[in-house]
Amino acid sequence: MDLDKFNYPRYLSTLPLFSSMREDELKHLATGCHLRRMERGKLIFRAGEPCNEFHVTVLGQVKLFAISPAGVEKVIELCGPGHSFAEAVMFMGAPYVVSAQTLTDSLILTVDKEMVVSEIRQNPDFSLRMLAGLSRRLHGLIKDVEGYALHSGVQRVIGYLLGDRMNESEAASEAITVSLPVSKASIASRLSLTPEYFSRVLNELETAGLIHVDKRDIHITDTARLANYQPR
Known part of the structure; x- marks a missing residue:
């Protein structure tokens, strides 16, 4: 894939979070995006680093993980193509609480916080879709906890x-x-x-x-x- 020819607005329109946005809104949001090719085993971010953006796996696989005080790794989430991550932490203004690492050669899209905030201020519908996306993520985490406790x-x-x-x-x-x-x-x-x-x-x-x-x-x-x- 030629990254110079990557159509950011078109790709963003395929994601549930942005699928209802107008073409001009997508183009504006795209100015705050960039792509990275990352080899297998590369860290996208570490727990404790500032979070001023969120990410989408375009190609490949990413794991979100935490390390216990005893040094044991716990995989929190596996993020395949089209899966976004770190949105909630970005809005909290807090550092990353987990680390992210590629499990395969991957293509990662990063979306700048300021551009997202700008769209939220101008577009109430976008705000609702962002809330819905975060709610789905929370619901998934609750189901995980139930699964570990009951299954x-x-x-x-x-x-x-x-x-x-x-x-x-x-x-x-x-x-x-x-x-x-x-x-x-x-x-x-x-x-x-x-x-x-x-x-x-x-x-x-x-x-x-x-x-x-x-x-x-x-x-x-x-x-x-x-x-x-x-x-x-």
């Missing part, structure tokens, strides 16, 4: 593999393939599991005939059966 490790893995299908009680049975976008260790950390336990759960589901693991491809033979699986 077993097996249920968390099944929920991750099935995604939205997990909430479709009358969904038709189907065979699908889920390709893990990042390493099993990163996904395990995201689910608050050890890599060893995550692998044991996959082995258990494979032994039960519910999935077939082929490196990072997880072939699910019957989504309904997997959703209703009860470990022994």
Whole structure:
């Protein structure tokens, strides 16, 4: 991809946050954007650094993570293409509370705070969409806490593999393939599991005939059966 030819307004219009903005508004917002190519393993920002912008993963995968006092890493969120992050912290005027690192070669779009604030002052509809986006993020974090507190490790893995299908009680049975976008260790950390336990759960589901693991491809033979699986 030639970054000099990247169409910022067109890309911004594909994001839920900006999809209803007029062309002139998108062009104005685009003046506060820039792109970075980042190799795998590069830090986008560190916890404690000033936050004067938010970011969008255009291509690749990014992890948001924290380090415990004991030096243990906890993955907070995995951000794939089209996923924005750090909006809430930007508005708080506080430093980053987590760090962000690329898990693959990535293309990162950064949006300047001052340009976003300028649009909020001029466009009430944009303010409402920004609030809606932050509310969805908060709702997702609440669901995460509920999952860690109420669901077993097996249920968390099944929920991750099935995604939205997990909430479709009358969904038709189907065979699908889920390709893990990042390493099993990163996904395990995201689910608050050890890599060893995550692998044991996959082995258990494979032994039960519910999935077939082929490196990072997880072939699910019957989504309904997997959703209703009860470990022994």
